[in-house]
Amino acid sequence: MSAIENTLEAELPEVETAECVAFVSDNQTHGVIASVASQFFDSPMVRDGGTQQALEYLADNAPPKVLIVDIGDASAPLTAMLSLTAAFSEDTRLIGIGTINDINLYREMVGAGITDYLVKPVTEKALAAALCRTEEPVSDPAGEQNPTKKANRIAVVGSRGGVGASSIAVNLAWVLSQERKLSTALIDLDLEFGTVALSLDLEPTRGLREALESPARIDSLFIESATARLSEKLAIMATEETLAQEIAFNPDAIDVLLEAVGRASDQIIIDMPRSAFAVRQRVFEAASKIVLVTELSLPGLRDSMRLLTGIEEVSVGKPVTVVANRTGGAQQAMQPRDFQKALGHKIDFVIPEDRKSFIEAANNGKPLVSSNQRSAATKALRKVAEKLVDGQSGDEQGAKKKKSWRFGKKG
Numbered sequence: 584m585s586a587i588e589n590t591l592e593a594e595l596p597e598v599e600t601a602e603c604v605a606f607v608s609d610n611q612t613h614g615v616i617a618s619v620a621s622q623f624f625d626s627p628m629v630r631d632g633g634t635q636q637a638l639e640y641l642a643d644n645a646p647p648k649v650l651i652v653d654i655g656d657a658s659a660p661l662t663a664m665l666s667l668t669a670a671f672s673e674d675t676r677l678i679g680i681g682t683i684n685d686i687n688l689y690r691e692m693v694g695a696g697i698t699d700y701l702v703k704p705v706t707e708k709a710l711a712a713a714l715c716r717t718e719e720p721v722s723d724p725a726g727e728q729n730p731t732k733k734a735n736r737i738a739v740v741g742s743r744g745g746v747g748a749s750s751i752a753v754n755l756a757w758v759l760s761q762e763r764k765l766s767t768a769l770i771d772l773d774l775e776f777g778t779v780a781l782s783l784d785l786e787p788t789r790g791l792r793e794a795l796e797s798p799a800r801i802d803s804l805f806i807e808s809a810t811a812r813l814s815e816k817l818a819i820m821a822t823e824e825t826l827a828q829e830i831a832f833n834p835d836a837i838d839v840l841l842e843a844v845g846r847a848s849d850q851i852i853i854d855m856p857r858s859a860f861a862v863r864q865r866v867f868e869a870a871s872k873i874v875l876v877t878e879l880s881l882p883g884l885r886d887s888m889r890l891l892t893g894i895e896e897v898s899v900g901k902p903v904t905v906v907a908n909r910t911g912g913a914q915q916a917m918q919p920r921d922f923q924k925a926l927g928h929k930i931d932f933v934i935p936e937d938r939k940s941f942i943e944a945a946n947n948g949k950p951l952v953s954s955n956q957r958s959a960a961t962k963a964l965r966k967v968a969e970k971l972v973d974g975q976s977g978d979e980q981g982a983k984k985k986k987s988w989r990f991g992k993k994g
Contacts, residue, residue, distance in 0.1 A: 679700045701713060934960050
């Protein structure tokens with residue numbers, strides 16, 4: 584090496600390298616990052632600052648493996664993050680931290696290649712989940728031409744309260760998971776009066792309300808903590824919220840929740856509340872198939888007609904399966920032929936009344952199809968499940984999941 588080259592090398596500033604570098608503007612976030620990052624990296628660097636300080640760092644140093652930047656004071660958060668992505672190669676993973684809780688902003692950032700966006704106050708759990716995602720492979724644009732098949736989303740709604748829609752949802756989830764061996768998630772969206780957990784003898788889970796109010800917080804760790812596993816193939820999300828506070832649903836959260844759950848489930852059964860209009864509409868839009876459960880009565884006919892009209896308005900051509908429940912019992916006031924003629928839609932399946940078996944199953948915390956496998960109602964429920972999955976089996980679908988996260992523990 585010549586004297587001139589030696590001199591030039593001596594004059595070049597030493598390039599600082601680090602696996603994880605963070606620039607934050609408040610003490611609380613500083614402490615969370617310092618604590619969590621030290622569990623993932625040997626010597627993480629946490630400095631005061633924001634976008635400008637991060638850009639200055641990148642100008643003088645090699646890009647880190649993970650860069651965390653506080654953009655809470657940025658007037659245009661997405662623009663601020665994009666200015667950072669232009670300063671390093673695709674090997675660096677970028678996590679933004681801000682104050683705007685907006686699902687559209689989150690989607691725009693993820694769509695622009697930013698690994699994650701967390702809303703203050705940042706929790707250790709949320710940050711740990713974001714750092715775990717930095718280990719996942721970067722999406723291959725070429726691979727987007729053949730995306731992973733979306734989970735089959737089956738929404739179950741009752742024409743009226745008490746027609747047995749939740750019971751149908753529970754039994755369908757059991758057949759798909761235990762008999763068809765399909766990875767299935769059952770979500771009870773009636774956060775105050777839902778009966779899924781009760782009918783399966785499970786402790787209600789926690790976190791579902793938080794997810795539906797703040798969808799930006801939904802991640803793999805949230806799904807794990809908000810889920811109870813009934814079996815290897817069946818996971819339950821069901822909560823029991825206080826009646827003292829109004830639940831502020833964010834309709835956009837439905838899409839984020841179903842997308843997150845679908846990463847590990849072939850089938851998603853959604854037990855829908857009838858009263859939450861915005862949630863009901865978004866579920867109808869997001870569902871692959873809809874099951875309308877009704878009783879053969881005049882009120883059941885009226886409300887079934889209204890629901891079918893509502894479904895058609897938001898999801899033209901969406902397949903709707905009409906199930907007449909508890910037929911032949913005291914609640915039946917109309918004949919199936921007269922009912923479907925007035926409804927203008929075929930009754931696809933008839934579930935015969937079997938009050939004794941249903942009560943016995945409920946008291947034992949078991950689905951009917953599990954506790955009385957030979958009953959006429961069980962046979963009818965299996966036929967409903969068969970139609971909804973179009974003959975799919977666990978062996979046929981199991982190969983589609985290359986990676987999955989672990990559901991929470993039972994209870």
